[in-house]
Amino acid sequence: MLATHLENRRVEVRNVRRPQRPTGFALIRLLVGGICNTDLELQRGYYAFRGTPGHEFVGEVVDADSAGLLARRVVGEINLACRKCEWCRKGLGRHCPTRTVLGISGHPGAFREFLTLPETNLHVVPDSISNEAAVFVEPLAAACEILDQADIPDGSSIAVLGDGKLGLLIAQMLKAGGKDVHLYGRHKNKLRIAERAGVEVGAVKRKPPSNTYDWVVEATGSADGFRQAVQMTRARGTIFLKSTVHGAAHVDMATVVVNELTLVGSRCGRFEPALALLQSRKVDVTDMISDTMPLAQAKRAFARAAEPGVLKVLLQG
Numbered sequence: 001m002l003a004t005h006l007e008n009r010r011v012e013v014r015n016v017r018r019p020q021r022p023t024g025f026a027l028i029r030l031l032v033g034g035i036c037n038t039d040l041e042l043q044r045g046y047y048a049f050r051g052t053p054g055h056e057f058v059g060e061v062v063d064a065d066s067a068g069l070l071a072r073r074v075v076g077e078i079n080l081a082c083r084k085c086e087w088c089r090k091g092l093g094r095h096c097p098t099r100t101v102l103g104i105s106g107h108p109g110a111f112r113e114f115l116t117l118p119e120t121n122l123h124v125v126p127d128s129i130s131n132e133a134a135v136f137v138e139p140l141a142a143a144c145e146i147l148d149q150a151d152i153p154d155g156s157s158i159a160v161l162g163d164g165k166l167g168l169l170i171a172q173m174l175k176a177g178g179k180d181v182h183l184y185g186r187h188k189n190k191l192r193i194a195e196r197a198g199v200e201v202g203a204v205k206r207k208p209p210s211n212t213y214d215w216v217v218e219a220t221g222s223a224d225g226f227r228q229a230v231q232m233t234r235a236r237g238t239i240f241l242k243s244t245v246h247g248a249a250h251v252d253m254a255t256v257v258v259n260e261l262t263l264v265g266s267r268c269g270r271f272e273p274a275l276a277l278l279q280s281r282k283v284d285v286t287d288m289i290s291d292t293m294p295l296a297q298a299k300r301a302f303a304r305a306a307e308p309g310v311l312k313v314l315l316q317g
């Protein structure tokens, strides 16, 4: 079968043996995979990654212990947890200290014709959600995590910094949740996607307002975003940090202390609210697809995804 291989910043497609399915796991045929910024960071050399990347996918179960999963379309949570430790017992396998992570650490990813995941990680995709939308469940779940982490009153004014893939999903998700959302970004075409969803947009060039928001989401993917988020937040406000920026962030911590800001790191989320948002069509992701290429052209797809201004690039299994 075909499998994407990433090593020393190079992406290639290899012919490898089909993976064995351990007990409790499902064997899944890839339908569509989505290239995310994390994949591009792996390519840039973070986490010393070597192997098959890919953690955003929708696939079809071809073998499993549970007969009910056979031939079903599924998406999968990316953390493979021990299911025994304190975190796992609390239902927070996403923080299990001995977890492996699909396509990121310790478990080969989804950019291959067949992949394996524990059956307990899988969610069946309702028929009304297309493959091209279902592939967004994982990043949309990460967006939804914000509302699991804080009680944001309805009608609250929230600023989202960054009009990349995640920023757009977060802005749409918050809007669907009844918030007053202001998205700040650099790209007219991307801001327009949020605007169509009823989000107020502003160009970041015209300096975003300082001391204005009680709630700010930082999703720029750049170290400078954090500094900007601190400036925009009112005293006692909360900043959600969504960018996994590597290295030191240069920010005046005195402002954080004096203004008594709350910083909330935010990563993966539950899949249920994301599936519900796609099913109700309250979040529309079709505008966010820049390109679709066959798995065999993964190398070209990675290059395309790294071009400036490009949103989601999909790989067809």
Ligand SMILES: [Zn+2]
Pocket: 036, 037, 038, 039, 055, 056, 139
């Ligand atoms: Zn991702």
Ligand SMILES: [Zn+2]
Pocket: 081, 082, 083, 084, 085, 086, 087, 088, 093, 096, 097, 098
């Ligand atoms: Zn655990």
